[in-house]
Amino acid sequence: MTYETTSGNKGLQQAESLIFESGHATSTGVDLPEPKGGKYEKLGGLGRKAALELPGFSEPETMRHFVRLSQKNYAIDLGLFPLGSCTMKHNPRLNERAARFEGFADLHPLQPTSTIPGALELMDELAHWLMELTGMPAVALSPKAGAHGEFCGMLAIRAALEARGEAETRKRVLVPESAHGTNPATAVAAGFIVDEIPARDDGRVHLDDVVAKLGPDVAGIMMTNPNTCGLFEPEIKRIADAIHEAGGYFYCDGANYNAIVGKVRPGDLGVDAMHINLHKTFSTPHGGGGPGAGPTVLSAALAPFAPVPHIVKRGEVRELREHSDGTQAFGRMCAFHGQMGMFTRALTYMMSHGSDGLRQVAEDAVLNANYLLARLKPHFNAPFGERPCMHEVLLDDSSIKPKGVETIDMAKALLDEGYHPFTTYFPLVVHGAMLIEPTETEPKRELDRFADVMIALAERVNAGEVEFFKQAPKLAPMRRLDDTRAARQPKLRWKPEANSAAKQAAE
Amino acid sequence: MTTRFTKDHEWVRLEGDVATVGISTYAAEQLGDVVYAELPAVGASFAQGADMAVVESAKTASDVYAPISGEVVDANAEIKGENWQIINDAPQDGGWFVKLKIANKAEFDALMDEAAYADYVKGL
Amino acid sequence: MRYLPLTDADRQQMLSVIGAKSIDELFVDVPEGALLKELVDLPRAQGEIEVHRHMQRLAEKNTPAGRTAFFLGAGAYRHHVPASVDHLIQRSEFLTAYTPYQPEIAQGTLQALYEFQSQVATLLDMEVSNASMYDGSTACAEAAMMAARVTKRKKIVFSGGVHPHYIETARTACEALGLEIVALPAAIDDEAAVTGKLGADVGAVIVQSPNVFGTITDLTKIREAAHDAGALMVTTFTECTAFGLIEPGGSYGADIVCGEGQSIGNALNFGGPYVGLFTVKEKYLRQMPGRVAGETLDADGKRGFVLTLSTREQHIRREKATSNICTNSGLCQLAWTIHMTLLGEKGLRQLAALNHEKATQLAYALGAVPGVEVLTTRFYNEIAVRLPKPAQGVVDALATKGVIAGVAMSRLDPKAGMDDVMITCATEMNTHDDIATYADALKKVLA
Known part of the structure; x- marks a missing residue:
C-alpha cells in the first residue's frame, strides 16, 4: 500500500485540489443575460472597488470537483453509521x-x-x-x-x-x-x-x-x-x-x-x-x-x-x-x-410510518441495540450492560486500554474495515466511551457483520497487535490527520501567498 | 527552593513574596500537545482557587486556577509569543505561566509538597 | 413497512439471543403506567402513493412565487439556482453524511467547508469565516453576543436600517444574558443616525447594508464613531449577492460581518433552512461562535482538513462555550459553495449587475405610478416606496391580481410608524413584463 501513483489518484479515489488552485475568476458555469450597464446606476458611488478574485468553474468542472469530493465521504447510504447519540438512520427519498x-x-x-x-x-x-x-x-x-x-x-x-x-x-x-x-x-x-x-x-x-x-x-x-x-x-x-x-x-x-x-x-x-x-x-x-x-x-x-x-x-x-x-x-x-x-x-x-410504524421504529431501534449489546458484551466491557439498554450500546475502554489500545485507535481501525466509527469519548462520565447506535434501519445481517468486525478487533487487541491499531487507518482516503498542527497554526481559508502546508506536502 | 502543588495540578515556587506558577508535568502529559493558552494581564488580582488562565490541547480545554491569592506581576513571554510547545517540553521550568505577588504565605505552606503530590497522582 | 428491514423472524431470533421474551422486557425501566398499551391516536402507515398525494395536495393549496409576478424580498430573495446545485447536494455522500468528526473519511465535507470559508471571507473582504450558522438573523444575534464578550460591555446599538426581525431575534437572545439592546428609530437612510448615539458603554453598533429599505450605506463614518467609542462595528445583510456590485462591510473595516446567505444556492423554502454567513477579524477568532474547518497534514504528510479550534465549542467548554451552537447549516452551505463555484467572480458580478438593473427599472416603473414615491435613493436590488394608502391593504389587493408585490413595513414592525411604506425588490428572475404587470396592477389598486 505504499505505492504512489503519478496522478495522486488511488484507483477510483481522485485527488482534487481546491477550487482556488484550479479555478479562474474569468470562468463561469452560469450563463446570464448581459446587463446593459451604465446609465441606470443607482449605487450612489458605492460600487465595489475591492477585487473579488472568486474562482469559477464551468458546469462539467463543477460536477467533477464536487463528485470527486463526495467520494471521500462516508455516508449512511454506504453502510452502518453507528454514531451514538447522533441517530444516523436511513433518509427516505x-x-x-x-x-x-x-x-x-x-x-x-x-x-x-x-x-x-x-x-x-x-x-x-x-x-x-x-x-x-x-x-x-x-x-x-x-x-x-x-x-x-x-x-x-x-x-x-x-x-x-x-x-x-x-x-x-x-x-x-x-x-x-x-x-x-x-x-x-x-x-x-x-x-x-x-x-x-x-x-x-x-x-x-x-x-x-x-x-x-x-x-x-x-x-x-x-x-x-x-x-x-x-x-x-x-x-x-x-x-x-x-x-x-x-x-x-x-x-x-x-x-x-x-x-x-x-x-x-x-x-x-x-x-x-x-x-x-x-x-x-x-x-x-x-x-x-x-x-x-x-x-x-x-x-x-x-x-x-x-x-x-x-x-x-x-x-x-x-x-x-x-x-x-x-x-x-x-x-x-x-x-x-x-x-x-x-x-x-x-x-x-x-405519515409514511403512521402510529404503528413509529412505534415499530422505537422497538426495532431498541431491539437492534440490545442485540449488538448481547453480541459485544462477551468481548468488551459494557459498564451498564447488566440491564437492557435503549437505542444505543455503551462500551468503555477498560478491556482494551491495559493492552495499549485506546478508544480512538479502535475507531480508526474501523475506518479500514469500511465503517464509520461509533461516538468516541462521549458521554464523558465513562472512561474512553464507545457509544454505538445502530438505529432501526439496519437489517440483522449488517448488525452481524459489524459485530463480527468489532469482535475480530477485540481479538487483535488481545493478541497484542498494538501497532496495527496505532497505524490505522491505512486504507481510508487519508491517514490520521494532525489536529494539533491545525489548532496551533490555524489556517482557516485559502490565501494565495501562504499555501505552506500544500508546499510542504509536495516537497 | 520548594515547589508545592494543588489537587488541580498547578505548581507554585516561592521566592520572597513572588510565586511562580505553572501546570505540573503530570497535567501537561494528560493534556497532550498544547495548542493554546490564555494568560491573565499583569496587574490582575486573583483569590485562591479563582479561574486565572486557560490551557488547551486540540481536544480539551482546562481552566488553570490561582493556587494562591495574589497579583500578577509577570506573565511568561514565551507563552504570550505562542510558543505553546514549551508548556509540553518544560512545564515545571521554562513553561511557567505567571508570577504572582502573594498576599498570604500560609496558603502556600498548606499546599502539597513534591512527595505528597507524587502520591496523590499515583492514586488517580 | 418499507423503511424497516427487520422481519418478524429476525425479531424473534434476536430476542432469543438477547434472552428476552418480549420487546417490552427491554423497556423495563419505563415507570409503571407510562408505557403505552395502545397506539397513539394518529393515522396508520401509508404507502408512497398516498403520502405523495397528501403532500402534493397541501403544496397545491399554496401560490408558489414562480406563478406570480414576484417582487418580495425583505430577508429572502428569489434567485436562479442552477440545476446542478440540487443534483450535487442530493448525492448520498453529502446528503447522508454526518458532521465530519472522523476527518479521514469526511474530506469531501471538510474540503467543501474550507472552500466555503475561503469564498465567504473573500466575498465579504474579511480575514476569517466560520463554517456557517442557522441563518442571517441568528448569525446577527450571535454577533451581538460576541461583541459583548469581546468588549466586556453590555449595550448593543442597532441602527434604524436593520431588519426588524433581526433586531427581535437578537433582543430575545441578548436580554436573557443581561445585555441591553437599543434599537434606533427605523430610517430609510440611517447613515447619520448612529453618530452621537454611542457612549462608552456601547459594545457594538450593528448596521445593515443594503438595509431593510434597500439603502446602501457608506459605512466609514459609522466605523469611525464605533471605534472612537471603543465599540465594534458589526455589519449585517440579508442579500449577499449585493457584494458582487457594492463594497462589503469588511472593506469598511468592520470587526464582524454576518448575514443571510440564502440568495446563493438556496430556494425560498418559506423561511428555512437557510445559511448564516459569519466572518470576523482574525484577532477575534477565539471569540467566534460556531464550527470551523482548518488545514493540516495527515500521517503521510498529505494536505487534509479537520474541524479545529473546537475548544471554543459547547461539547468541550460546556457552560463556558462561546455559544450553545452545535451545528452549522451543512447542506445549505454546500449549496452556497457549489453555486458560488459555478458563478465565480465573473458570474457573480454579472448576476449583481442584472439585479441592480432590474431594480432600477422597477424604481422607475413604480415611481411613475401616480401617488407612489420611491424613498430609497441608493440601492442594490430592493427599494422602499411610500404609497397613498396603508401598504398592507395594497399588498393584499395586489396578491389577488397575481402580483406578490413586497411586504408592508407595518408587517415587519407595526410600531415603526411607517404604515404607508412598502418594501419591494427585483432580481434577475423578473422580466420586463413582470414589472409592467406590477406597475399596472398597482395603478389600478391605488386608483
Whole structure:
C-alpha cells in the first residue's frame, strides 16, 4: 500500500485540489443575460472597488470537483453509521421529493397569508403529530436545531418564572454531569447558573441527588431521557414531581426521543419542555452537519410563552401571529417560521410510518441495540450492560486500554474495515466511551457483520497487535490527520501567498 | 527552593513574596500537545482557587486556577509569543505561566509538597 | 413497512439471543403506567402513493412565487439556482453524511467547508469565516453576543436600517444574558443616525447594508464613531449577492460581518433552512461562535482538513462555550459553495449587475405610478416606496391580481410608524413584463 501513483489518484479515489488552485475568476458555469450597464446606476458611488478574485468553474468542472469530493465521504447510504447519540438512520427519498414541491420550496416566508394556506396547514399538521406523539399541548416550531430548541425551552421557562415574579430569585438549573455539552451551554445562554449533579456508577440520575439540590433558587432541571448512556431514567417521573413541588420546571433533552417514539409520551412523565431533533427521530438528512430542526413541545404551564411567529386558528382559518406585543410570548427565535424544508420532510416521514410504524421504529431501534449489546458484551466491557439498554450500546475502554489500545485507535481501525466509527469519548462520565447506535434501519445481517468486525478487533487487541491499531487507518482516503498542527497554526481559508502546508506536502 | 502543588495540578515556587506558577508535568502529559493558552494581564488580582488562565490541547480545554491569592506581576513571554510547545517540553521550568505577588504565605505552606503530590497522582 | 428491514423472524431470533421474551422486557425501566398499551391516536402507515398525494395536495393549496409576478424580498430573495446545485447536494455522500468528526473519511465535507470559508471571507473582504450558522438573523444575534464578550460591555446599538426581525431575534437572545439592546428609530437612510448615539458603554453598533429599505450605506463614518467609542462595528445583510456590485462591510473595516446567505444556492423554502454567513477579524477568532474547518497534514504528510479550534465549542467548554451552537447549516452551505463555484467572480458580478438593473427599472416603473414615491435613493436590488394608502391593504389587493408585490413595513414592525411604506425588490428572475404587470396592477389598486 505504499505505492504512489503519478496522478495522486488511488484507483477510483481522485485527488482534487481546491477550487482556488484550479479555478479562474474569468470562468463561469452560469450563463446570464448581459446587463446593459451604465446609465441606470443607482449605487450612489458605492460600487465595489475591492477585487473579488472568486474562482469559477464551468458546469462539467463543477460536477467533477464536487463528485470527486463526495467520494471521500462516508455516508449512511454506504453502510452502518453507528454514531451514538447522533441517530444516523436511513433518509427516505420521498421526503426529499416532497420538500422540493414548488408549492413548498418556492414560497416566500412573507407572502400574504391568503397565498399560503397549504403551508400553514402543513405546519399545523406537523404540530398535531408532534403533540399527539409526545402528549404535550403545544409546540414551538421555529427553533432551527436541537440546541436552538433547548434555548427556546429554557427561555420559555425563564419567561414563566418572570411572570411569577421569580426570574431574579430562581437562577439555578440542575444539569446531570452526563449531559450533552449543549445543556450547560444553553442554560448559561438563557441567563441561568448551572449546578451539576454528579454522575453515579449506574449511569442514572437519582431522585435523592436531585432532592438534595432543590431549593427556592432552583429554576429547573435539564435531563436527557433516554439519557446519554443509552438508559431510560427509571426515576424520571418522581424527579419531575419533585422539581414541580419545588417550584421548578422540567426541561427534557429530546435528543434520544427516537428510542421511545410511539411507546412513551414525555407528557406522561411530567416534562414541561422538550426539543425534538427532526433530523434524528424523524430522519431529515444530516447533510454533513445540518441543517437541523428543533421544534420544542411545551406543557400547559409554558405554552403561553411560546415565541412568535406561530399559527393562531380563528375557526377554520389559520393566521400567523408575528409580534409578541400584547401576548406573553417571550420573543422571537429567528427571522421567519423555522425550518420549513425540514417540516415537509418530517411530516412525510411520520405519515409514511403512521402510529404503528413509529412505534415499530422505537422497538426495532431498541431491539437492534440490545442485540449488538448481547453480541459485544462477551468481548468488551459494557459498564451498564447488566440491564437492557435503549437505542444505543455503551462500551468503555477498560478491556482494551491495559493492552495499549485506546478508544480512538479502535475507531480508526474501523475506518479500514469500511465503517464509520461509533461516538468516541462521549458521554464523558465513562472512561474512553464507545457509544454505538445502530438505529432501526439496519437489517440483522449488517448488525452481524459489524459485530463480527468489532469482535475480530477485540481479538487483535488481545493478541497484542498494538501497532496495527496505532497505524490505522491505512486504507481510508487519508491517514490520521494532525489536529494539533491545525489548532496551533490555524489556517482557516485559502490565501494565495501562504499555501505552506500544500508546499510542504509536495516537497 | 520548594515547589508545592494543588489537587488541580498547578505548581507554585516561592521566592520572597513572588510565586511562580505553572501546570505540573503530570497535567501537561494528560493534556497532550498544547495548542493554546490564555494568560491573565499583569496587574490582575486573583483569590485562591479563582479561574486565572486557560490551557488547551486540540481536544480539551482546562481552566488553570490561582493556587494562591495574589497579583500578577509577570506573565511568561514565551507563552504570550505562542510558543505553546514549551508548556509540553518544560512545564515545571521554562513553561511557567505567571508570577504572582502573594498576599498570604500560609496558603502556600498548606499546599502539597513534591512527595505528597507524587502520591496523590499515583492514586488517580 | 418499507423503511424497516427487520422481519418478524429476525425479531424473534434476536430476542432469543438477547434472552428476552418480549420487546417490552427491554423497556423495563419505563415507570409503571407510562408505557403505552395502545397506539397513539394518529393515522396508520401509508404507502408512497398516498403520502405523495397528501403532500402534493397541501403544496397545491399554496401560490408558489414562480406563478406570480414576484417582487418580495425583505430577508429572502428569489434567485436562479442552477440545476446542478440540487443534483450535487442530493448525492448520498453529502446528503447522508454526518458532521465530519472522523476527518479521514469526511474530506469531501471538510474540503467543501474550507472552500466555503475561503469564498465567504473573500466575498465579504474579511480575514476569517466560520463554517456557517442557522441563518442571517441568528448569525446577527450571535454577533451581538460576541461583541459583548469581546468588549466586556453590555449595550448593543442597532441602527434604524436593520431588519426588524433581526433586531427581535437578537433582543430575545441578548436580554436573557443581561445585555441591553437599543434599537434606533427605523430610517430609510440611517447613515447619520448612529453618530452621537454611542457612549462608552456601547459594545457594538450593528448596521445593515443594503438595509431593510434597500439603502446602501457608506459605512466609514459609522466605523469611525464605533471605534472612537471603543465599540465594534458589526455589519449585517440579508442579500449577499449585493457584494458582487457594492463594497462589503469588511472593506469598511468592520470587526464582524454576518448575514443571510440564502440568495446563493438556496430556494425560498418559506423561511428555512437557510445559511448564516459569519466572518470576523482574525484577532477575534477565539471569540467566534460556531464550527470551523482548518488545514493540516495527515500521517503521510498529505494536505487534509479537520474541524479545529473546537475548544471554543459547547461539547468541550460546556457552560463556558462561546455559544450553545452545535451545528452549522451543512447542506445549505454546500449549496452556497457549489453555486458560488459555478458563478465565480465573473458570474457573480454579472448576476449583481442584472439585479441592480432590474431594480432600477422597477424604481422607475413604480415611481411613475401616480401617488407612489420611491424613498430609497441608493440601492442594490430592493427599494422602499411610500404609497397613498396603508401598504398592507395594497399588498393584499395586489396578491389577488397575481402580483406578490413586497411586504408592508407595518408587517415587519407595526410600531415603526411607517404604515404607508412598502418594501419591494427585483432580481434577475423578473422580466420586463413582470414589472409592467406590477406597475399596472398597482395603478389600478391605488386608483
